[in-house]
Amino acid sequence: MTSAAVMGAGSWGTAFAKVLNDAGTDVTMWARRAEVAKAIAAERHNPTYLPEVDLTGIAATDDYRQALDGADIVVLAVPSQSLRANLAAWSEHVPAGSTLLSLAKGVETGTLLRMSQVVHEVTRADPGRIAVLSGPNLAREIAAGQPAAAVVACVDPERAEAVQHACGTGYFRPYTNTDVIGCELGGACKNVIALACGIAAGMGLGSNSIASLITRGLAEIMRLGVALGANPVTLAGLAGVGDLVATCTSPLSRNRSFGHVLGAGGSMEAAQRATNGQVAEGVKSCTSIRALAERSEVEMPLTLAVSQVCHEGLSVSDAVGQLLGRRMKPE
Template structure:
């Protein structure tokens, strides 16, 4: 059986472990909390994030990172984006030689404006691995993948992106099940940007929902949000076709329309008048867009890309600007041709 390590016991890491096991892999999950690891092994469920979902027998859990990493053909990273670098610096010396490093994370690192694959390459190459070799074995899995639906084995599709198409096909085989259909892509940049920026637009649409705005407003935010994503992607060399696919439009629609979306829910609470502190307190899981909106805007400014919706979200979430005031400012921007 193909051996996989999954670092992270949140909802998506747990759901993807289930997918891998259903595809015929043997999975060892790593978790930082021994009590949760013990509960996973004893009850075959994740009581904190996916209660009621039974995990296959091929999934086990450990709090020992070395045990999880041992002999893994695929090492899946499913931790909050802003914790990746620190965690991976501790794990990198433990990784199996030649393991494929799979990012499930959808964010941009604060301070460096690095995409998750770039962070992985930097950290692992510091351990002595050749940078070109690491680049060929870093993969990204993204798309409209709400964890609760996938854990219930409801049909879903995803994109597996890697610079090395053969590696992408290997990962595709490792996670292909009757309900989970992965497609391959070599556009890592576009796939990662689609996943990171959609969280920010999800916050914007959630805020609009919380304010009681109509479907016209929400459709406009989704469409213009996709335009922002594509502009940034173009500046970074992404394939524009990526944003019309699962990693772009597909993920954006799921995030902006589903009550299961953490970012949409977070934005809705802000739009209803809750403060940032109150909304954080009411949110059990990480809403990546809350921090990544700042780093996405930083990345855009470094490449001189105009992203007004992202900038508006930053002003609301981090500068404390009232949503109604921010909306008026956004709507009063000078008129432009749609292609700009």
């Protein structure tokens, strides 16, 4: 039987652990807090995230060495900006030959590295061992067994297929891809566009505005993706359009919910409280993606506006004016 260590007990880590278990994979979850690990092991639920989800059959520990021991797949389910620090502690205990599967969707602040690049830099694992999972993956819906699809990307197709089989269930359908760049950029950039859509909704703007933001946001993502070597077909699929639509339109999306508070006139602090302290990846990644675009000489006006609203004090009304005041041009 394939065994997996899920390193992180947040919403998506918890939901994906359930997916793996339902697929017949032997799962051990690592939780940073001992009380969370004990609750999962003894009471079969995560008291902090998705407490209604039955985790029967899943082992849990707060000892990362125990979680990693003998794992065929190491699932990295921590926020993107804390991945490096966690991996630095874990790397010497990661089993040789195991697949390192990143669930994080972001671009690292400062280095501007994608998550697979961070994994490679810290662990020195061959890129053929590093996979990423992306797609329209709202944790609560998947944990409830609602049908969903995703993409497992790895430059080694056979390793991607192994992960595919380890997490495929009657409700969760993973596809494989070798375009790691496209899958990661789609997953990171959509969080920023979701913030923009949330801001628009919070301002009381309607469907035309949201559809326009999603469409122009996709154009931005494709420009950056192509400049960095992604296949545009990937960005037209589940890891691009699929993830973008789900994150920009669902009230379950932390990034959309965060933006909604800002659009309604709330502060950054109020938006953080409204998302129950959970990480809205786009808030930090927007600065990294903006810097990546500038370095690549790619125009990303929505990303620029979101970054200015979140980190430079630009008002949402001025951001809208800035976007609408840009020069006219062909689509």
